[in-house]
């Protein structure tokens with residue numbers, strides 16, 4: 001099958017013919033229909049987050065089940081599924097207390113002495129965060145997918161696989177935004193736009209979108225932003241405090257830099273909560289004013305929107321099909337696998353919400 005392989009950090013992905021194994025007892029072979037290009041793929045390609053190489057990137061996808069292992073009862077060939085990198089073991093402390101997105105079990109991977117799921121001319125290709133979606137097929141653990149209704153278009157379903165679940169989940173599950181509260185979202189890519197949409201669904205009173213790209217601020221309004229702010233005009237926290245009479249209840253950082261994470265905390269009103277979603281490069285420290293904690297300001301991280309994806313993702317599908325989740329507007333372009341490097345580069349400029357790779361069916 002065809003796949004986009006990362007051999008070396010900083011180098012373009014190579015489109016190559018690779019081999020995929022047969023499903024083991026609890027594994028599922030999925031034909032990839034669509035895969036979104038998320039900024040996290042770019043972090044791993046650039047090496048700001050390290051990963052075992054060579055690997056096939058991609059982790060935001062949807063497809064159709066082709067074959068299942070002998071013990072799989074949850075899905076059967078022909079089922080439509082969304083994949084999720086938050087594969088859960090189901091029996092560790094994190095899973096049993098409902099925090100499946102932080103399950104760190106490695107038992108969902110194959111053992112090193114088994115045949116690898118992915119390989120090329122006898123060389124092991126490491127599976128990227130349980131998935132490797134930039135490929136015509138995926139061989140994954142049954143706990144890395146969720147079955148969805150067949151009337152859901154699979155290109156838009158793919159977006160739910162990461163960006164949407166991360167953004168909406170950060171608002172609903174991690175921060176638990178209350179009806180009527182004031183929300184600010186820094187960064188309006190696939191993740192930030194999903195925070196905005198999630199805040200609108202949660203009934204936030206004011207939703208302020210912040211970005212440096214004008215077209216993104218316009219798009220943010222379609223997702224539910226009530227106010228927009230161009231970050232290029234400087235001093236974002238001060239302007240937010242002026243706009244909100246003292247700061248927001250909830251802020252979300254959806255970029256992944258030191259300065260924007262610090263802004264997220266600085267723009268809080270007393271008692272407010274900042275949620276950092278962006279992947280800040282490994283080794284980077286952020287600085288906060290200690291005295292701000294006295295007024296019960298809080299800062300927290302969010303892993304994949306603190307999802308319980310087998311429950312959350314079908315609900316997001318219903319939200320889309322009932323017109324409350326705006327996924328049509330999130331697809332900036334549909335591309336071929338061969339165009340993946342251009343789509344990754346485009347993320348640096350911030351003009352794309354999402355590029356979606358469509359596979360030949």
Ligand SMILES: NC(=O)c1ccc[n+]([C@@H]2O[C@H](COP(=O)([O-])OP(=O)(O)OC[C@H]3O[C@@H](n4cnc5c(N)ncnc54)[C@H](O)[C@@H]3O)[C@@H](O)[C@H]2O)c1
Pocket residue numbers: 037038039040041043162163166186187188189190191192210211212213216231254255256260276277278279280302303304305347348349350351352353
């Ligand atoms: N925590 C998680 O589980 C998780 C999951 C998915 C993605 N992420 C991370 O979330 C972040 C966002 O991902 P994405 O795919 O939406 O990215 P993206 O590149 O599509 O969007 C980023 C947006 O930020 C804007 N921006 C850049 N610098 C800015 C600044 N200084 N001020 C205001 N706006 C600015 C850009 O114009 C763009 O619209 C990435 O770091 C990604 O790795 C984290």
Ligand SMILES: [Zn+2]
Pocket residue numbers: 038039040041059060162163
């Ligand atoms: Zn992602």
Ligand SMILES: [Zn+2]
Pocket residue numbers: 088089090091092093094095096103104105
């Ligand atoms: Zn677990």
